[in-house]
């Protein structure tokens with residue numbers, strides 16, 4: 001299954017993509033995670049994108065498209081499939097992706113839009129903490145770590161992302177409305193958009209995403225669920 005997840009920052013794209021990866025073996029590719037890793041490692045690319053990423057602006061389309069293409073290996077295109085979280089974020093990115101996938105005869109199957117009320121988003125983002133080591137995502141209210149400040153999975157330190165702080169957050173919301181909202185219409189007009197209520201618990205949202213993926217009227221891909 002070749003999937004794209006769309007939605008506000010904090011709509012749960014990363015969480016759902018991680019669950020899809022665990023349940024079905026469909027690798028999740030997150031441009032935000034990749035960019036933050038580059039910044040943490042102090043690479044040339046990291047230095048170049050740091051101001052935009054930490055300030056809540058967008059990285060140039062061609063640059064981020066190249067990063068994604070680099071992760072779309074033959075295996076992911078033809079065997080395991082993939083899900084993209086945080087890409088595309090602009091219509092030109094969606095067009096670049098479509099063109100790339102068409103060239104590989106591996107078109108996108110579904111774009112899943114996680115619909116969440118803006119007030120819920122603001123509450124989620126201000127309470128969000130992320131593990132510096134493994135990237136596990138917590139919420140201080142609904143999914144607090146067992147020990148404050150420490151990741152339950154790997155013991156790493158939890159931190160609040162620079163861009164989850166107020167000014168950057170406001171900028172990300174503005175970018176979302178101006179640049180990313182039109183991507184929904186782009187996929188809708190191509191008949192690959194599914195809307196899912198992203199306002200529930202992670203379990204409820206995941207169940208809805210599974211329904212959206214499995215009720216696809218055209219059985220274009222056989223999903224095999226791993227035994228739990």
Ligand code: AMP
Nearest residue numbers: 031032052053057058059064086087089
């Ligand atoms: P995210 O983790 O998806 O919220 O992304 C964090 C930040 O990385 C964004 O605010 C942007 O600065 C940058 N970024 C991630 N994905 C993209 C993209 N597809 N296009 C442009 N910038 C991106």
